[in-house]
Amino acid sequence: MFVNNQITNWHPxxxxxxxxxxxxxxQKKEIVYPPDPALAIPQPIEPDNWQIVIPKKVFVYSxxxxxxxxxxxxxxxxxxxxxxxxxxxxxxxxxxxxxIINRHKQSVRVETSEVSSIIDLDWSWEAFEGRNAEFTCQxxxxxxxxxxxxxxxxxxxHREPNNSMSLHQNFKKxxxxxxxxxxxGPFFGGTSTDxxxxxxxxxxxxxxxxxxxxxxxxxxxxxPYINYYERIGLLDVLPWDLRFWPTTNRxxxxxxxxxxxxxxxxxxxxxxxxxxxxxxxxxELIVPRSxxxxxxxxxxxxxxxxxxxxxxxxxxxxxxxxxxxxxxxxLITQDVRIRHTFIENFPNRSKYIADTTLLKTKxxxxxxxxxxxxxxxxxxxxxxxLHHYKQHVSYNxxxxxxxxxxxKMELIKRIKLVKGKMQGTPGNQIQ
Numbered sequence: 001m002f003v004n005n006q007i008t009n010w011h012p013x014x015x016x017x018x019x020x021x022x023x024x025x026x027q028k029k030e031i032v033y034p035p036d037p038a039l040a041i042p043q044p045i046e047p048d049n050w051q052i053v054i055p056k057k058v059f060v061y062s063x064x065x066x067x068x069x070x071x072x073x074x075x076x077x078x079x080x081x082x083x084x085x086x087x088x089x090x091x092x093x094x095x096x097x098x099x100i101i102n103r104h105k106q107s108v109r110v111e112t113s114e115v116s117s118i119i120d121l122d123w124s125w126e127a128f129e130g131r132n133a134e135f136t137c138q139x140x141x142x143x144x145x146x147x148x149x150x151x152x153x154x155x156x157x158h159r160e161p162n163n164s165m166s167l168h169q170n171f172k173k174x175x176x177x178x179x180x181x182x183x184x185g186p187f188f189g190g191t192s193t194d195x196x197x198x199x200x201x202x203x204x205x206x207x208x209x210x211x212x213x214x215x216x217x218x219x220x221x222x223x224p225y226i227n228y229y230e231r232i233g234l235l236d237v238l239p240w241d242l243r244f245w246p247t248t249n250r251x252x253x254x255x256x257x258x259x260x261x262x263x264x265x266x267x268x269x270x271x272x273x274x275x276x277x278x279x280x281x282x283x284e285l286i287v288p289r290s291x292x293x294x295x296x297x298x299x300x301x302x303x304x305x306x307x308x309x310x311x312x313x314x315x316x317x318x319x320x321x322x323x324x325x326x327x328x329x330x331l332i333t334q335d336v337r338i339r340h341t342f343i344e345n346f347p348n349r350s351k352y353i354a355d356t357t358l359l360k361t362k363x364x365x366x367x368x369x370x371x372x373x374x375x376x377x378x379x380x381x382x383x384x385x386l387h388h389y390k391q392h393v394s395y396n397x398x399x400x401x402x403x404x405x406x407x408k409m410e411l412i413k414r415i416k417l418v419k420g421k422m423q424g425t426p427g428n429q430i431q
């Protein structure tokens with residue numbers, strides 16, 4: 001951590017590494033402009049998408065009101081910054097500019113605060129130039145006046161920023177959902193129609209009431225199904241357009257399509273209106289494994305824990321799609337029942353169900369909520385586990401696992417219903 005340009009150790013209980021923090025010994029100075037009807041209010045991009053702060057160096061995606069701060073208003077801006085810019089002790093100061101709009105009084109107030117910290121959300125991937133960044137500012141204002149606020153990030157207070165974002169309110173006004181799902185990887189080609197529908201319907205059976213994905217490149221053959229789930233309110237899709245990076249070989253600059261920042265953005269959004277958030281990837285399912293449990297709610301109720309946990313951790317089981325199929329339903333969860341006997345030790349490759357009423361840490365990639373073991377209740381594999389469906393993994397000892405068979409009839413019925421509504425679209429038929 002850099003504090004006053006000196007390197008200090010970061011706290012091991014933190015979920016990520018703070019690479020740079022600029023702290024002033026003086027009180028933060030806020031620039032307040034009186035209401036001015038002629039003041040041009042910036043129009044935020046809707047929905048959120050990538051915008052430029054400094055060409056080829058700094059970019060922003062979304063702005064969120066901190067859900068954990070009790071005093072004042074702490075704002076997190078999620079974006080990306082080059083490693084050279086991040087590690088430069090002589091770099092320019094960044095500022096948050098917030099437009100507070102009172103539509104009732106038809107007035108506008110503008111306040112500015114220095115960025116107090118820049119957090120690198122993927123500190124383990126130091127070889128890559130493009131970093132996942134969170135810019136944090138604090139304002140001496142109460143959150144109740146920020147309903148229609150617009151946020152900008154700038155390095156020059158004398159020039160109008162070329163970015164603007166709606167401020168997402170992270171305090172709960174009432175939980176609309178019990179369980180929501182955060183897809184941990186940016187969505188792009190390679191997912192078949194059959195598996196996408198099966199994955200969606202399995203999560204819905206388990207209890208998902210809303211699923212959020214970030215769209216890097218949805219293939220044309222999936223668009224009718226994406227549109228269907230959006231239309232019935234079960235799926236939210238956000239753009240994830242990374243063409244702002246000025247290179248054709250983008251994978252050499254940024255790793256995994258800025259996945260760590262995307263996961264934190266997903267977490268901030270879903271925890272506003274959901275009691276539990278489930279973090280999984282497109283080839284994974286957190287499965288209630290007890291014969292008496294069908295849903296995540298049932299599963300959690302049967303997990304014995306000496307404390308009320310922030311997180312329920314599901315250990316990983318490897319299922320191999322290249323092994324001989326047990327059945328011929330054209331459903332991965334029903335046909336692929338051969339798995340490795342070894343269960344990954346917690347927290348290696350574990351995935352989580354987060355209780356947002358208690359959660360006080362941020363998500364990351366494979367070690368989701370790394371450093372949060374002391375607030376996690378590990379789900380016994382007999383009660384629930386993460387089923388990870390891979391083409392092949394080089395393990396010798398295998399076993400047949402029929403846990404998903406209890407969902408067979410309901411899955412087939414639900415998927416046939418969806419396919420029936422999508423007649424004429426590409427995709428294999430379910431037997």
